[in-house]
Amino acid sequence: MPLTEARFFGAGDVRLLTAEPASPGPAEVAIAPLAVGVCGTDSHIVAGSFAAAPQVVLGHEVCGRIIEVGPAVDGLAVGDLVTVEPHDYCTRCTYCRLGQEHLCDDKRGYGVKLDGGMTERMVVPARIAYRLPDRTPPWIGALTEPLACCLHGMDRLDPRSGLPILIFGAGPAGAMMVALARARGLAPVVVLDPRDDRRAAALRMGADAAFDPASLDEATALTDGLGFPHVVDAVGAGRVLESAIAVSSRGGRVLVFGVARPDDEARVRPHDIFARELTLVGAVINPYTHHRAVRLLPTLGLDRLRPAFYGLHQLPEALAAQRAGTADKVFIAPHGIAAARG
Ligand SMILES: [Zn+2]
Ligand SMILES: [Zn+2]
Structure with missing residues (x-):
């Protein structure tokens, strides 16, 4: 069945498109994103003031359930609730070789340079999917990425x-x-x-x-x-x-x-x-802090924040709400608000 995704085409131009679902390759998993945080970076991308790849699927603060597991994946299974550490590094530049991957010459962020989470289905390397306790509300799970930062x-x-x-x-x-x-x-x-x-x-x-x-x-x-x-x-x-x-x-x-x-x-x-x-x-992004953010997530009382949820088709409204700051945090709910709240 075709799926819906939000792609960035240029300043002020975000389109909802349908696509055929991709299958996970070796060492990859497919996730159904349940809550995707909208942050200032997304607003800057859409405004044209933050460089992003043309036609990229937006969304880098992702929590979802694994719906398909590719070959050679250990430790993750269909049904697991996960958060995504949304970066890919070249592994070969001087910074990568010094253990400073977050300063990489060719850092590529999911939702910025690589397809992100504002879609009904996202395929990522299994190594960047971190399992969360099953009872975690997905919108709290999506806070792992900004918490890691x-x-x-x-x-x-x-x-x-x-x-x-x-x-x-x-x-x-x-x-x-x-x-x-x-x-x-x-x-x-x-x-x-x-x-x-x-x-x-x-x-x-x-x-x-x-x-x-x-x-x-x-x-x-x-x-x-x-x-x-x-x-x-x-x-x-x-x-x-x-x-x-x-x-x-x-x-x-x-x-x-x-x-x-x-x-x-x-x-x-x-x-x-x-x-x-x-x-x-x-301090820029989240080097080696995503694991610790997962551990800290349940201890910080983040449910004291007041979230607002929008469907994929309401992305313009969600971006406007992010800019206006009318909720403590704005989320896209690709599979409905009930699934994002958990
Ligand atoms: Zn963010
Ligand atoms: Zn590098």
Whole structure:
């Protein structure tokens, strides 16, 4: 039976097409995606501001059930609930050979360069399908990928428990960062976001305090005026980085985690970095963190987030909802909303 899939044809041009289902080859599995997270990257691809392969099937935050297993697959069976680690690396460039595959010269993301999960059926190498506990709600399972990215960010920030953290931005990633910061024993966990609903989401996820960015002084007061030893930019903007550096304590560590526009700039004083001995780190995607994200997933209370679900045919509405931030997290449900909720 033909299946439906959402393919990207160019800026503003996403089409629902029908296709014949492909069978899994050796060491591959076919998955019925049940919940596929919609993230800023998807919106940027569709807007034409993030490079993607022409005619690619979108969707890189995927949770689904295995519906067919190819030859030579061990440890996975039809019916298993899985999450996909959506990257493929060249394995031959200098970075790959240094164990830094996520910095690969020819990194290819599923849903960006390779066909992703916004389809009724997705075929992937079995090695990138990670089994989840069967009772996991699929929409929570689809959060494994962004959680794995947050985990890499936390690894890079390398915070010390018992000290404060300030997180700029309480979108889906910022809200997950709050849960992770809580789990790492950081205190207080403080969030800045201009939106009431996002501040409320941050508090639900365990933040001790959430302020409008205009009230930065109130946030800093929670550190006895010293500033924050850990600061996360989960927005991705030059002006946020400027504020993040300004609000750091001496010896502070600043994580650049949000995806800024490539041409965005920040004014940084080298003397500041020197005299206050600051550390600036970036974090991109999820190297070797997907396995750990699967382990952490049931412990973080991610069901406190409020999801919104859309069918494959409602992708434009789902992208608009993602951009508007009207739900804590937006999902495509290729096999219906009941199957995505679990
Ligand atoms: Zn994403
Ligand atoms: Zn490589």
